[in-house]
Amino acid sequence: MENQHDLELLALRTAQNILVFTGAGMSADSGIPTFRDALTGLWERFDAQQLATPEAFRRDPPLVWGWYEWRRGKALHAAPNAGHLAIAAWQHLVAQLTVVTQNVDDLHERAGSSRVIHLHGSLHQPRCFDCGHPFEQQGIPDEPEGGRRLPPPLCGHCGGPIRPGVVWFGEMLPPEALAAAEAAVRSCDVMIVVGTSGLVFPAARLPMIALQLKKPVIVVDPQPPTEALEKALWLKGRASELLPAMVGALKPR
Ligand SMILES: [Zn+2]
Structure with a gap:
């Protein structure tokens, strides 16, 4: 397991196409x-x-x-937190960064992220x-x-x-958003899953697709990921603390 997780961290350093998948825990750090x-x-x-x-x-x-x-x-x-700002800064360090969010607020956009797909x-x-x-x-x-x-x-x-x-209970996710999100999963080098329990389908399927494709998946969350994501690397902590540290470590010095 150790070796496998070293590979995920290495993937993070070299990745040029990042997918960040966010849920309620991301906005909770902004007080929502x-x-x-x-x-x-x-x-x-x-x-x-x-x-x-x-x-x-x-x-x-x-x-x-x-x-x-x-x-x-x-x-x-509410204002974007340090985690939103770190994701927005990250897009300037790589060729492509896509945010797929289950959140219905606009904190990613207000932080400066330019490619945000709203699943819900x-x-x-x-x-x-x-x-x-x-x-x-x-x-x-x-x-x-x-x-x-x-x-x-x-x-x-x-x-x-x-x-x-x-999107209300009993309604379909917007098909264009879902298709764009799945395409982003297939093309990414690494997927970061932030503050989402991974329980609500069909959104919860996205990290599973990434794992099936043998992509590195990194979970940023104070809570351990569900069993379906046990093959992912879990970084235990809040989005607003861990994401700035991750992006800070990637900056050229
Ligand atoms: Zn009308």
């Missing part, structure tokens, strides 16, 4: 509560699965829209629930700490309610 932790205040008595579905939105649009505006406000008030959509790209037309959203929502119900704006084209641009 994870999906399930976000259920406080008005949302406390709900289950995430009761709020994040097309059925929930159909049943009670102001409840669901209010929750997402509250979460969008939290995301926009974005809090910042709302669209019409009925006709799918994109909706231009302005400003930072100023939602009360405990949250509130808020009727969604209406579509300028068809008058339908505007929905968040995230």
Whole structure:
């Protein structure tokens, strides 16, 4: 095992095509509560699965829209952490660096990463629930700490309610994003998996594809990876601490 992991660290030094796959632990270091932790205040008595579905939105649009505006406000008030900034700096040290994220905030983009694939959509790209037309959203929502119900704006084209641009339970991942992410896995020299439990499919399949292709996979997480990723090299620690150290070690001196 030791030898195999030496190879992963060597791969990290020589890699020119890096894939960084991020999940909730990446944003948690910026103070953004994870999906399930976000259920406080008005949302406390709900289950995430009761709020994040097309059925929930159909049943009670102001409840669901209010929750997402509250979460969008939290995301926009948060700043990229040292881990986001390290990934953005890394892209200048290699030929190609792609970020594939399960997160719905825009912290990678605000840190300066130029190639970011959002597998689960974005809090910042709302669209019409009925006709799918994109909706231009302005400003930072100023939602009360405990949250509130808020009727969604209406579509300028068809008058339908505007929905968040995230992927809900029971919905497919955007096919273009999934295809681009799989292509990035196949072409990368090394895959870094940051702050994701690796439990939510089909996103969780991506590191497994990399392992099947015998690519070096490095997991950055305070928690040990799931059994499916036991062949990966686990670097135990937080994204905001380990990523800057990794990228710092790669800089030419
Ligand atoms: Zn519409």
